[in-house]
Amino acid sequence: KAGVTQTPRYLIKTRGQQVTLSCSPISGHRSVSWYQQTPGQGLQFLFEYFSETQRNKGNFPGRFSGRQFSNSRSEMNVSTLELGDSALYLCASSESYEQYFGPGTRLTVT
Amino acid sequence: GIQVEQSPPDLILQEGANSTLRCNFSDSVNNLQWFHQNPWGQLINLFYIPSGTKQNGRLSATTVATERYSLLYISSSQTTDSGVYFCAVDRNNDMRFGAGTRLTVKP
DSSP: OOOOEEEOSEEEEOTTOOEEEEEEOOTTOOEEEEEEEETTTEEEEEEEEETTEEEEEOSOOTTEEEEEOTTSOEEEEEOSOOGGGOEEEEEEEESSSOEEEOOOEEEEEO | OOOEEEEOSEEEEETTOOEEEEEEESSOOSEEEEEEEOTTSOEEEEEEOSSEEEEETTEEEEEEGGGTEEEEEEOSOOGGGOEEEEEEEEETTEEEEOOOEEEEEEO
16 A cells, blocks of 8 residues: 655745645545644644544644545645744554554745 | 653664663553654654554564553664654544654664
């Protein structure tokens, strides 16, 4: 099976802009989770989608949102970007409990 | 939420040495995984181990769920083992990561 894919791999945006990141899970996996990784805060859970419904949400402001499509592909959106949003954004898919991660999208906000 | 503590934070080994990485967690969990993050940021699954012991080549892991800890053993370390090792626990679909152990294996 193909692994989890994320696009784009690298992105540079300016403060105040918005960004959309995409994640395609492993075929057959219905759960997609998103994480933010920064040097200061480490890996933090953003949200999880299962069958197009947000099942769980981490402690992030409303500027961070996501959605999942009927084919399980997921997108996350960050509006009104701040410098502190610069991070590696990781997506993971799972069939049950074990999670498999994509290569990540490295977002730089200038 | 669940607290996850990993130790040691940094570890430097000579090639061929063995090591033990520890993960303590503060509450019962449904899931525990160990990952290796390579220099490009990719998280690679090592073990899915909510309890018991598993082995995969030079790596093995043991989780004692009743005592809320897990151990990752690396034997005969190689330079390619270098990177950051993360423990992650899941309770009610909320996965929490430890801060990681940064392993450097010198030739």
